[in-house]
Amino acid sequence: MVSTGRPFIAALCAMSACLGGGAAAAWTPAQLMPPGATVTGQTESGLDSYAMPVGGWSRAGIDTVTAEGRLDQQAWRTDTAPASTLDLLAPMRRALQDQGYEVVFECEDTACGGFDFRYGTKVLPEPDMHVDLGDYRYLAARRGTEDAEDLVSLFVSRSPGAGYIQITRLDEAAASEPGSLVASTMSPGDLVSGVKRDTAKMSDIAALIEAQGRVPLDDLAFSTGSYALGPGDYASLSALADWLKAEPSRRVALVGHTDDEGALDTNIALSKRRAASVRDRLVSSYGIEASRLDARGVGYLAPRTANDSDAGRLANRRVEAVRTQ
Incomplete structure (x- = not known):
């Protein structure tokens, strides 16, 4: 009470x-x-x-x-x-x-x-x-x-x-107004208080997607319930764009993932919107043709770790690039 x-x-x-x-x-x-x-x-x-x-x-x-x-x-x-x-x-x-x-x-x-x-x-x-x-x-x-x-x-x-x-x-x-175009200096990972995400070296993205066919874009961060990708440059997107530009026949599916808070249908829709947000950024800021990018979402069906802590939920809110061609 x-x-x-x-x-x-x-x-x-x-x-x-x-x-x-x-x-x-x-x-x-x-x-x-x-x-x-x-x-x-x-x-x-x-x-x-x-x-x-x-x-x-x-x-x-x-x-x-x-x-x-x-x-x-x-x-x-x-x-x-x-x-x-x-x-x-x-x-x-x-x-x-x-x-x-x-x-x-x-x-x-x-x-x-x-x-x-x-x-x-x-x-x-x-x-x-x-x-x-x-x-x-x-x-x-x-x-x-x-x-x-x-x-x-x-x-x-x-x-x-x-x-x-x-x-x-x-x-x-x-x-x-003067200065209104200045974006926040807050990093995407800081949106979740007190939790830091372990990120792979962004220079490894090309090697990982070549060797494994997929790679998590771990410098992107999404708060629970949010699909918007914040302003700024992302090393993972830059590296992925360079890999795509090196060979015009390459294509990827961007697959969104969520934590387990909420209903499955809602999380699948949310994860697809996250993937679409990343696709749109690759097109608008990095010059990748939209026809080479697909956006999908699987909700919480493919977690990397347990969703029983802030750190776990943060790790599971992600977008991965999966090579399709």
């Missing part, structure tokens, strides 16, 4: 007043957070695109609104437990509305789509952001004009003794 008291709710409700300043005023995520909340994780993607969910999950997928701009995502934790996720979300909703945001979608766990919505949405990994699949809320809001939109989404959940908040913000107007 999660317990709380009136002081938590009163302090949280007071924070909307601190934003103030009218519809276009600048604000920071810290101003939105309840008193005592601390940052547990963050990604700054520079200029990026964000497909913000604006509808619950269905068999047809999740309705989204997509925009490009400066994308920032933070996870926060408060050790003062809310009585409910609504107690946590409601004051932040009011604060956004005071800033001129329009709430375009809001849902609660089962109505959102439960597991499928959670893992179809961009969420920072545990332990930075904890999501109880039976106790979470999501909100999407927007402000601005058709030429420059500001998108914000909130994901809140709780555990006994703590509340968790994720805020994702995309500012289209910031895309034209």
